[in-house]
Amino acid sequence: xxxxxxxxxxxxxxxxxxxxxxxxxxxxxxxxxxxxxxxxxxxxxxxxxxxxxxxxxxxxxxxxxxxxxxxxxxxxxxxxxxxxxxxxxxxxxxxxxxxxxxxxxxxxxxxxxxxxxxxxxxxxxxxxxxxxxxxxxxxxxxxxxxxxxxxxxxxxxxxxxxxxxxxxxxxxxxxxxxxxxxxxxxxxxxxxxxxxxxxxxxxxxxxxxxxxxxxxxxxxxxxxxxxxxxxxxxxxxxxxxxxxxxxxxxxxxxxxxxxxxxxxxxxxxxxxxxxxxxxxxxxxxxxxxxxxxxxxxxxxxxxxxxxxxxxxxxxxxxxxxxxxxxxxxxxxxxxxxxxxxxxxxxxxxxxxxxxxxxxxxxxxxxxxxxxxxxxxxxxxxxxxxxxxxxxxxxxxxxxxxxxxxxxxxxxxxxxxxxxxxxxxxxxxxxxxxxxxxxxxxxxxxxxxxxxxxxxxxxxxxxxxxxxxxxxxxxxxxxxxxxxxxxxxxxxxxxxxxxxxxxxxxxxxxxxxxxxxxxxxxxx
Numbered sequence: 001x002x003x004x005x006x007x008x009x010x011x012x013x014x015x016x017x018x019x020x021x022x023x024x025x026x027x028x029x030x031x032x033x034x035x036x037x038x039x040x041x042x043x044x045x046x047x048x049x050x051x052x053x054x055x056x057x058x059x060x061x062x063x064x065x066x067x068x069x070x071x072x073x074x075x076x077x078x079x080x081x082x083x084x085x086x087x088x089x090x091x092x093x094x095x096x097x098x099x100x101x102x103x104x105x106x107x108x109x110x111x112x113x114x115x116x117x118x119x120x121x122x123x124x125x126x127x128x129x130x131x132x133x134x135x136x137x138x139x140x141x142x143x144x145x146x147x148x149x150x151x152x153x154x155x156x157x158x159x160x161x162x163x164x165x166x167x168x169x170x171x172x173x174x175x176x177x178x179x180x181x182x183x184x185x186x187x188x189x190x191x192x193x194x195x196x197x198x199x200x201x202x203x204x205x206x207x208x209x210x211x212x213x214x215x216x217x218x219x220x221x222x223x224x225x226x227x228x229x230x231x232x233x234x235x236x237x238x239x240x241x242x243x244x245x246x247x248x249x250x251x252x253x254x255x256x257x258x259x260x261x262x263x264x265x266x267x268x269x270x271x272x273x274x275x276x277x278x279x280x281x282x283x284x285x286x287x288x289x290x291x292x293x294x295x296x297x298x299x300x301x302x303x304x305x306x307x308x309x310x311x312x313x314x315x316x317x318x319x320x321x322x323x324x325x326x327x328x329x330x331x332x333x334x335x336x337x338x339x340x341x342x343x344x345x346x347x348x349x350x351x352x353x354x355x356x357x358x359x360x361x362x363x364x365x366x367x368x369x370x371x372x373x374x375x376x377x378x379x380x381x382x383x384x385x386x387x388x389x390x391x392x393x394x395x396x397x398x399x400x401x402x403x404x405x406x407x408x409x410x411x412x413x414x415x416x417x418x419x420x421x422x423x424x425x426x427x428x429x430x431x432x433x434x435x436x437x438x439x440x441x442x443x444x445x446x447x448x449x450x451x452x453x454x455x456x457x458x459x460x461x462x463x464x465x466x467x468x469x470x471x472x473x474x475x476x477x478x479x480x481x482x483x484x485x486x487x488x489x490x491x492x493x494x495x496x497x498x499x500x501x502x503x504x505x506x507x508x509x510x511x512x513x514x515x516x517x518x519x520x521x522x523x
Contacts, residue, residue: 015128020091021076022128022150023121023159028068028075030156030499031098032057034514035105036066054079061104064097073153073457091121098156102503110503113156116272120157124149126166127159130176137177137248140356140402141334142257144346145250146174147354152396153454155274155498162271169271172219174249181242182256182265183218185326186211187319188236196289196315200263200330204243211238214317215328217254217267224270224325231321251346251396252415254278255331262333264311264414268325275502280327284417285316287432288329292416298387299379306401308379309337311414331414338401339410345402347376348395351454358406359455365463366471368407372400372455373475375411380447381479384422390439392418394450440483441513445494448487449516456519469519476520493518 032038036057055075056067067086070076078094079086089097095117103109127149137143151158161169170176184205192212207213221228231237247256247265254269269278292313299310311332318327338344350359362368376398383389391397391413401410420432422439434442456468476484492515501512 015125018128019121019125022124023091023117024076024078024094025070025074025150026153026158027094027098027117027156028078029073029154031059031066031101032068032075033154033495033516034497034499035059035061035101039065059097059101061101064101066097071461073454073461092118098499102499106500106503108504110505112505113502115163116157116160116502119163120160123159123161123166126170127173127175130170130173134177136355139343140358141344141346141399142248142259143356144349144354145257146177146248147346147349148251148352149175150352152274152498153351154450154496156502158274160272164271168222169219172217172249172253174251174253179246179248180218181244181246182215183221183242184240185214185216186238186240187214187326191236191319191321192317193320193323194315194317195285196292196330198315198317198330200261201317201328203261205240207240208238212317213240214319214326215243215265216326217256217269219271220254220267220269220325224322227325228322231319236319236321251348257333262335264331264333266313266329266331268327270325275498279324280316280318280329282323285318285323285327285329288313288316288416291419291421291432294387294421295383295389295391295413295416295419298383298389301382301386302379306339306342306375306410308375308410309412311337311399311412313416334412337412342401342403342409344399344412346396347398347400347451347455350400351395351458353458358400358402358408359459360462361406362459362463363405365459365466369456369459369466369468370471370475372408373452373472375400375408376451377447377475378479379411379413380443381476381481384439384443385479385481388422388436388439390420390422390434390443392420392446393443394446395454397446398451441494444487445496445513448520449493449495453519469522473520473522488520490518491521492516493520 036059039056039058054067054069056065059066065081066078068075068078078089080089095114099114137146171180172178186207189210189212202213204215205213245260247258249256253273255264255266257264268280271278295310296312302308313329313331316327316329334344350357380391380393383391392415393413397413397415399412400408403409420434420439422436423433452472459468460466473488494513495516497512497514
């Protein structure tokens with residue numbers, strides 16, 4: 001017997017409220033970090049009622065007062081002061097408020113980003129509804145990869161999925177606990193382009209004579225259907241069915257994991273997710289081996305059973321007539337990389353929180369944090385100092401292996417595409433090069449601002465009374481880099497401006513930073 005209409009309407013309203021709340025957090029984080037100006041005194045001193053425990057800000061473009069509740073990491077319940085009173089702002093109104101503020105603040109208009117903000121909120125609602133009908137993965141690793149309902153905590157539309165209907169992307173959404181088989185294609189042999197070690201792809205099935213095997217993401221095949229139709233018609237491409245096993249989408253969405261084969265595969269996905277269209281671009285693919293080789297060389301200096309590990313992007317394969325659209329990167333699996341007896345966990349999931357999180361369950365949070373720092377910080381700094389390798393050591397590219405008690409014992413890093421090298425590039429296939437100063441700024445943002453600050457804040461929320469920053473200062477001070485003293489003394493750190501970056505339609509790789517108070521400067 002179906003539930004009464006009133007019950008159904010109430011359930012929908014509850015779901016809509018939860019979706020609004022989830023989607024408001026990162027949007028407010030961006031607005032408060034990048035644009036709003038905190039008031040030194042309570043709002044009551046400016047003619048508005050006292051905000052109590054809420055925090056009040058002025059929006060400089062419109063002059064409006066905005067106040068929020070919640071924590072500093074997760075602002076909630078936004079209100080705007082108008083007509084002598086505070087008025088709650090729902091997500092639709094919040095998007096309009098942000099858009100108007102940015103038009104005034106920058107002098108530019110943008111019709112795409114507000115639509116993405118709304119799409120992100122609607123995606124969260126679809127994910128919440130899908131989760132209610134699905135069970136999360138049983139293991140810690142996959143559960144952590146598929147746990148991110150909020151997503152990037154400082155992006156205005158972290159869950160946007162290109163504006164398409166939910167039915168098109170939900171079957172492939174990690175946040176909906178998806179798993180699915182890959183489509184197997186046969187690519188005519190004379191059109192295949194590959195580099196590095198791609199042998200794992202040939203073990204996924206059997207290609208007919210004159211063809212090579214190429215797995216494809218079903219969503220990407222749907223997105224590229226019109227462009228690929230001529231190749232299917234003339235025989236350059238053939239469909240062979242699907243893999244005999246499902247794969248699990250990771251937090252990156254376009255990267256999937258096959259536990260049985262212990263294999264990660266990264267695909268093109270012609271959808272904007274956070275700042276970029278997630279296609280495997282030709283210029284990145286042609287220099288992938290050079291970048292990956294540099295990182296593997298840097299990590300070869302570490303040894304021991306709990307040495308940090310690099311998950312190598314060891315090769316790629318595609319077709320010359322759809323070089324970017326059909327590209328797939330083969331990445332190392334976890335076996336033989338994770339320390340014996342340990343289990344990997346996505347760092348971003350520790351920051352956001354999920355069922356069974358080792359961070360939330362730490363019996364001795366101070367010892368847990370010191371262990372975490374001792375595993376994550378040294379390899380990132382040593383790779384930079386000794387090899388000129390700038391890891392993109394942010395939350396989504398870092399895995400933490402924990403022992404049976406949940407204590408961090410190892411760090412694993414991934415994604416050669418985001419790595420930069422200090423030095424001079426030469427040739428089209430050279431790894432992307434940056435100056436030492438630019439490389440250090442990027443490392444500080446990825447490692448300290450994006451990563452350690454988020455983990456530290458989550459730890460402090462779960463374990464009241466813990467100050468995580470003295471231990472972080474001690475860990476950083478142990479390393480003999482000329483930049484460290486300035487880092488520990490600097491009043492501010494570089495924070496990436498994702499809201500302004502997207503509003504001004506800058507390239508996603510063209511990072512822009514604004515100063516953020518440095519928590520490392522304490523006693």
